[in-house]
Amino acid sequence: MKSHFQFSNQQRNGIFLLLFIIIVIQCVYMFVDFGNENNYSNNSHIEELRKEIDSLRAAEIENNKPKIYPFNPNYITDYKGYTLGMSNEEIDRLHQFRSNKQWVNSAKDFQKVTQVSDSLLSIISPYFKFPEWVANPKSKTSFTNYNSNVIKSFVQKQDLNKASETSLKKVYGIGEKLAGRIVQYRNRLTGGFHSMVELSEVYGLTPVVIDNVKKEFAVKSPREIKIYNLNTATRDELVLIKYIDYEVANNIIEERTLREGFNSLEELTKVEDFPINKYEIIKLYLHL
Structure with a gap:
């Protein structure tokens, strides 16, 4: 072991020099910050990335929030209200108010019934969607004729084939769209309506509204149509009638043969595959 620790002056000086260099390097490493310059240069970039991540996180939170669509407040369920x-x-x-068959027709009515706060009402009321007849009610003068208790005679009624959309809109239950459909359907019929029954062919007209029209209008200038004798009409003549095809025409002739002639137009409803819901229209073209 003694031979390992015997050094010459030159070797001893080299060892001390090496120890000195090691100590200097350790001090430099401990007290000198080599990363400051890089950190300062990267701070702005890191801040931009942090802001971008925050904006993406906020957008994701916003997208995950439940969206509110327009709704009728009369039909709010427990979950919807929550x-x-x-x-x-x-x-x-x-719910108690609605159980009495009463309706909320405005945001003010909604607050009066539910007693919600002004702050909550201001948030949800922009999404309230009430029926068209509540949001844009027609003036009372528009229904003067309908509200009248006087039953008009045929002479006093207006001719349906000459009525304008404006005059039709005065009937209770008829708005701009229905009035336009009546006029369009009338224009498709060469010569206009033949009978008030044909109003049932206009899409959207309910039996109640048709009754209201009949109170104010009548067909005073009916279009001419060809009427066939039910007991003598051929198959080719029957198929010329609206809603009767060859199959139904054959069934009518077979039924007529079995009965040895029809005694009334109502017996057509007994014919196989006969379009019973169009009976009132079909019988306009037939007689006995």
């Missing part, structure tokens, strides 16, 4: 921020008591007040 998502809107209503309390159980407020929801129960609305």
Whole structure:
């Protein structure tokens, strides 16, 4: 072991020099910050990345929020009311009000019934969607004729084949669209309506509205149509009638043969595959 620790002066000086260099390097490593310059240069880039991540996170949170679509407040369910921020008591007040067959027709009525706060009402009321007849009610003068208790005679009624859309809109239950459909259907018929029964062919007209039209209008200048004798008409003549095809025409002739002639037009409803829902239109073209 003694031979390992015997050094010459030159070797001893080399060892001390090596120790000195090691100590200097350790001090430099401990007290000198070599990364400051890089950190300063990267700080702005890191801040931009952090802002971008925050904006993406905020957008994702916003997208995950439940969206509110226009709705009729009369049909708010328990779950819907909960998502809107209503309390159980407020929801129960609305359900109690609706159970009496009453309707909320404005945001003011909704607040009066439910007693929601002004702040909540201001948030949800922009999404309220009421029926068209509530949002844009027609003036009372528009229905003067309908509300009249006087039953008009045939002479007093207007001719349906000459009525304008404006005059039709005065009938209760007929708006701009229905008035336009009546006029369009009349124009497709060469010569106009033959009978008031043909109003049932206009899409959207309910029996109640048709009755209202009949109170104010009548067909005073009916178009000419060809009428066939039910007991003598051939198959080729029957198929010329609206809603009767060759199959139905053959069935009518077979039924006529079995009965040795029809005694009334109502017996057509007994014919196989006969379009019973179009009976009133079909019988306009037949007689006995």
